[in-house]
Amino acid sequence: MKPALHILTANVFFAPHTYGGATHVAEQVAFSLARRPGIRVTAISAMVRSEYAPYAVMKTEKNGVENYIINLPPDRTQEEIYNNPKVTERVVSLVRDLDPDIAHLHAIQEIGAGIIPRLHELALPVVLSVHDFWWLCERQFMIRPNGKYCGQDPIDIEACKGCVHDHERARRRHDYLVGAAGVADLVTYPSSFARRLCEDSGLAAGKGVVWENGTLPPGPDFAAKRAARKADDRRVAFGFVGGPSPIKGWPIIQDTFRSIGRDDFVGHLVDASLDGSWYTPAKYAGMRGDWRVHPRYDSATIDDFYAKIDVLLFLSQWKETFGLTIREALARGVHVVQTDGGGTIEHPGRDRVSLMQIGDGAETLRPLVNSLIDAPPAPDMAPLVFPSYDDQASQLLRLMSRHGLLPSGTTFGATPAAPQ
Secondary structure, three states, X not given: OOOOEEEEEEOOOEOOEOOOHHHHHHHHHHHHHHOOOOEEEEEEEEEOOOOOOOOOXXXXXXXXXXXXXXXXOOOOOHHHHHOOHHHHHHHHHHHHHHOOOEEEEOOOOOOOOOHHHHHHHOOOOEEEEOOOOOOXXXXXXXXXXXXXXXXXXXXXXXXXXXXXXXXXXXXXXXHHHHHHHOOOXXXXXXXXXXXXXXXHOOOOOOOEEEOOOOOOOOOOOHHHHHHHHHHHOOOEEEEEOOOOOHHHOHHHHHHHHHOOOOOOEEEXXXXXXXXXXXXXXXXXXXXOOEEEEEEOOOOOOHHHHHOOOOEEEEOOOOOOOOOHHHHHHHOOOOEEEEEXXXXXXXXXXXXXXXXXXXXXXHHHHHHHHHHXXXXXXXXXXXXXXXXXXXXXXXXXXXXXXXXXXXXXXXXXXXXXOOOO
């Protein structure tokens, strides 16, 4: 018996190959939808495995979501990253067999935007969720080769000549992706900033809506975990989740803590790499204080990290589209030092943060750090409440319905309880 609603979701990665913020959102929303009566969710993603034939398809399953993984050859061209006809044909074949009612596309680099017009030809409604600036920037994050934020607003492909390796190739890519995105029936963005910049830059103008990402709330024992940590060690603890790169502000952290002139604090660095290679001792050599490396966390272990810290350092040097870790911290009563970066400031906790500007260096961060060590944030600061992933999934269904993209008469069961 065909379910009341069959949603096809696509993202470059999907469980069991989980990596990146867009993947986390795609998975959490898909899992939430799949728990609801009458809804089936199927995923399409990609991998690169030498032991399998190029473009072979492997099927896996997690939390009720079947995932069809297309194996990509290692020697792909630049064009095949955003438009790969062989992947497109695999997707079209799967769609014909699976017979979904609607397609929800997330980060589809490597899968390719060529699937959008083909899905349109199959009369399948398409919701495109933009998570970053890959659609408009060949370098994806608007970071120039010198490591500095581009700052174009709006983005003009003609102004990219000094940044990209081959401007004519970049122009072809830009024109193709803008054209493909324009075929989507609905385009979602995680913040007003992202929507405005993309639409002002010519991406699917008039089709965009803000669809804010969900945030995993703290578990019922989080407060106890944090209190136990504070009882064991009363030093102020700083945390950093970004990788050791200029884009995430790592050099500013290095400069600040090498020159701070005191050691009465703790620092925790999250190594979110797949192989634990981000934070070798050499990376934080010379930094004052007691620095430790925390392994990458997931939905089951996130509270273990945030229970360790009093202050989150979020020093992104580009204007990000959302800023999930900021909301994770504020949801747990953790103070935030953050840069004024696009969608990252679109949260209700502006009174809970110390705000820096992109480009500010150690001369700005150092006095903030000193003041937080001398006058620590209140340990019982009330956590803020943000929409959950179940809330986000419910909002997606409402958006699909409001824009007439669901089969006539589609109804949904009650929002499921969050898994324990």
